[in-house]
Amino acid sequence: MARNQGLQPPRGTRDFYPDELRLRSWLFGHFREVARRFAFEEVDAPIVEHADLFIRKAGEEIVEQLYHFELHGRHLALRPELTPSISRMVIARAGALRFPLRWYAIGQNWRYERMTRGRKREHYQWNVEVLGEPSVSAEAELIAAIFTLFDRVGLPTTAVRMRVNSRALLEETLRKGVLRDRPEAFEPLCVVIDKIDKIGAEAVTDLLTGEIGLSANEARTVVEGLAVRSLDEAAARVPDGSAAAAELRRLFELLDAYGVADRVAFDASVVRGLAYYTGVVFEAFDAGGTLRAVCGGGRYDGLIEQLGGPALPAAGFGFGDVVIQELLSDHGLLPELAREVEAVVFAVSEAERPAAVRTVRRLREAGRAAELVLGTPRLKRAMQDADRAGAREIWVIGPDEAARGVARVRDLESGEQRDEKLPDGRS
């Protein structure tokens, strides 16, 4: 083999050295703390699933980019998203679960993307779901959790904007027009128009006429509708008494009670790229507009039934670990997280090691983060290492100290020194 290839992780994947892992743990800690306050329960599913759990026919990018393979006669895949696994778990125990469920997971997802623009092939995602609740109170709760996270990590309220739409509203708009004779075209149509930010209106129009089979006129009408940025204007395009428009109005009322309505705007171009959404959809973007979506989600009332379960309304979002870190970095808000070593214990020679072991053991039993120097470098090197580790103190035990039954404790910041009695040999 080319052993050197082995020095790097597979292309598009990440190693987490201690600095990066501390940052990840800091972010995951915020994910978990928001979930705790919102009373969501953590769950997890295998990172490898039967591939057909993920395969749908609407031409989604996520399905085209599946890491899938045959192994011992099974068609398996690394999950590209968590929602199908969570849906599967709900179905498997639907009879025993009490709805609505408030579940979340933090897991790694895989997509075999072309490696352009700093994209990765894996990312971790905070996935939050409400399962079994038909009303937009679920979406409001989910969107509020997202803003609570943004606030906790220190982003100014102006840093992120949430764009909201409803696929149900879009479907009502198109039902008597382009979808009249082919309602089944709605899912692939959504997948196509989701690409508008990436490929532009003209290319979307081409796909709508080519792949979806709309006339040029119909395609133009659809694309023009995506430019609407006012809920009133969008509501004017559907019949009076539209359930979807009423739901969106109610959503904004609830977001006002959550105190976040001024950070959320209606945007008819938001449809999301996954086939299974059926109702409210939303995406959060950095206000500068330079990054990909920070997170996104929506209602998927049909997925659980499609997978063979009961008809169960559901809504959720995915919030990746990569874009939020780019955004925090742009704002200078990534924390500097140092190692947390409180004391370093140093035996000057092997003769003092048992005493050093008893000392470090005592410190650890008291709950302190205590490092034992495992070799016998010179004192100067041990002090440098302790300093780099961010330790507050170094406990030095040499022949003199051992003879006196003490450790010499040096405060690495103030330079002050004191003696501490050694634990006795039979402790």
Add this chain to the structure above:
Amino acid sequence: MARNQGLQPPRGTRDFYPDELRLRSWLFGHFREVARRFAFEEVDAPIVEHADLFIRKAGEEIVEQLYHFELHGRHLALRPELTPSISRMVIARAGALRFPLRWYAIGQNWRYERMTRGRKREHYQWNVEVLGEPSVSAEAELIAAIFTLFDRVGLPTTAVRMRVNSRALLEETLRKGVLRDRPEAFEPLCVVIDKIDKIGAEAVTDLLTGEIGLSANEARTVVEGLAVRSLDEAAARVPDGSAAAAELRRLFELLDAYGVADRVAFDASVVRGLAYYTGVVFEAFDAGGTLRAVCGGGRYDGLIEQLGGPALPAAGFGFGDVVIQELLSDHGLLPELAREVEAVVFAVSEAERPAAVRTVRRLREAGRAAELVLGTPRLKRAMQDADRAGAREIWVIGPDEAARGVARVRDLESGEQRDEKLPDGRS
């Protein structure tokens, strides 16, 4: 597809519903707390690696059971163990790192095993490594961390025994005998004799003559040597001045200083099933002897150089999440971990929902775990649900309460009730 297949995770893998996830988090929390006290730093690597990182030629079970596959022209694998990934990470930055490193990871590993005796195809593993320290002070520190974990989870000191040996001692024993003309047979020989507990002495003797090419006499001598349970007796079989015997003696001295020597015994049959170990090896077993090894590890001074890095001494262990839970369960020590919801907020009708939202928001801002009832069930059902969620209080806001500007707060244990003022509408 057979959609029903999709209801279960792939064979041998686990879903984690909230109860199971709480237990896992409890265990991982102990892993992390021990690592913190021992001043180990957390790292992580991708779960998918280039397959050749794991492929060695000594006939190890772990390599035969690799989840590996070709994808877009690359030969990839789900990691079966963490040590090669961590070694790769060390090599990639060897010039910038300050040794010895004290690293740990908690990650999922995959093995395509035959599904017998309740074995799984994935498990999580607490992987702790000391990189860059040649002396047994590293092994002593690692073994002490393991016992600290056992103590923290509440196991009695008699519940687990550690068995220790040294491959270096075994190699010294065989060097002038069966290995004289073929030192390269040592790794596969270790892999074979590791199977003795599983397949018995006779089958191991057959493999030693068949696969390794020993004479019947040689094979019998090797197998007889595995029965030694006294370090003095084992040391008598190697030349005076044996470095390996001196190391083991030193290890027991240090374990005495750590206060765990009486839970550790020399056992010549312990060699571990991975090819790369070179020195001290150890395994912890339940005292009842009914379970597989709870954890195991040892010194692997050659691996990093074999992978293309510098000659770097290293030692570590892996501690899975499955056997420890079986052991805790056998001892009745698995904790009952309830959901931690402090308050449930309930709007009697949709008209009161905005007030309920403002109330739950206030509770969450104060750091409380507060659930908002998302629908409008009857009060009785809402109270039952709150009770099942383990909530201490339910905050009820109906038309009466809203008119009076209060929530009616009921303590679900004592039944006592009080009014709390509602946050005002513009809070």
